[in-house]
Amino acid sequence: MTKQSKPSSSTPLRLLIVEDDVALANSIIEWFELDGHSCDYVADGKAAISLLSRVDFDVILLDVSLPYIDGLEVARRLRQVGNSTPILMLTARDAIEDRVTGLDSGADDYVVKPFALIEVSARVRVLSKRRTGEVQRLSIGSLELLLDEHRVFREGQEIDLSPIGWRLIETLARSCPNSVDRETLSFAAWHDEPPETNNLKVQMFKLRKAIDKPFKSSVIETVKGRGYRLLAKGTPND
Missing domain, CATH: 1.10.10.10 (Winged helix-like DNA-binding domain superfamily/Winged helix DNA-binding domain)
Structure with a gap:
């Protein structure tokens, strides 16, 4: 993961970070909160599904390898119940088959670890606009x-x-x-x-x-x- 200078602030978003690597999660949260966004955090798939049944978010940053329920299954379950929140999949798997599996499970985009936070930020902005229909x-x-x-x-x-x-x-x-x-x-x-x-x-x-x-x-x-x-x-x- 690479830290770079931040772009100008955008519309504040509410983000859910689902990542079992606490150090990585803290870095992501710090990055987005410094830019004026609010972040909720859970460390496993079961907790993510529970929270998402009660709370709405603008974008979900979802790790693939999670305890209890992996990120692919979390995405599938969300889409099965009609949850359309944009999902940015965080994955260490960079093979084309893995990317396709992630997209087929319901993810909207993916980024491969290690990643630059400035790229993650750009992808989150695009996904948040796509949901509201701004990106046409x-x-x-x-x-x-x-x-x-x-x-x-x-x-x-x-x-x-x-x-x-x-x-x-x-x-x-x-x-x-x-x-x-x-x-x-x-x-x-x-x-x-x-x-x-x-x-x-x-x-x-x-x-x-x-x-x-x-x-x-x-x-x-x-x-x-x-x-x-x-x-x-x-x-x-x-």
Whole structure:
């Protein structure tokens, strides 16, 4: 976990921290409370479910490995009873299968330990806005995504994408400015039934043709050895 300088304060939130590592939990609580948020804390899944049956929170920060009831089962039970509170999963497991399992259990996002608190803070802000419906569009430089309508614009011009193209650009946009690895993009596009290994390359070529070719600059960048990312300021096309 890395501490960094804090961004400016945002709207105060009520957060639930569910983490059995007391030292880590204290660091998270200190970080958020210094930014004006209030934090409740429990150290196991059973206590989390009990508290959440009585108290509403804006965002839940939920560890995967917990005593009594693990974080995956906590998330499943919350969703089964209709609790829609955004969940940010805290996990030491970074394999794509583990990420998928967490999202399938009901988590909205995940962050892998060790993490930077400034990144956790940013993800919490996004999740809190998503619940209230504030996040319906993403703007990255000249690119704009209308999330609820599955529409993409660049420089005010609407771009026609296939369903796979939409899922790829949405995944890149939600992760911007970070890169997205090929496994994550493949899962976003095809879920549990990926096609031939080179098909992602084909789909990314089509996406670039739609997003970049008609314009003077390219906003989709290949990150060697990792995957792809979106650039707020594009690089000039040849």
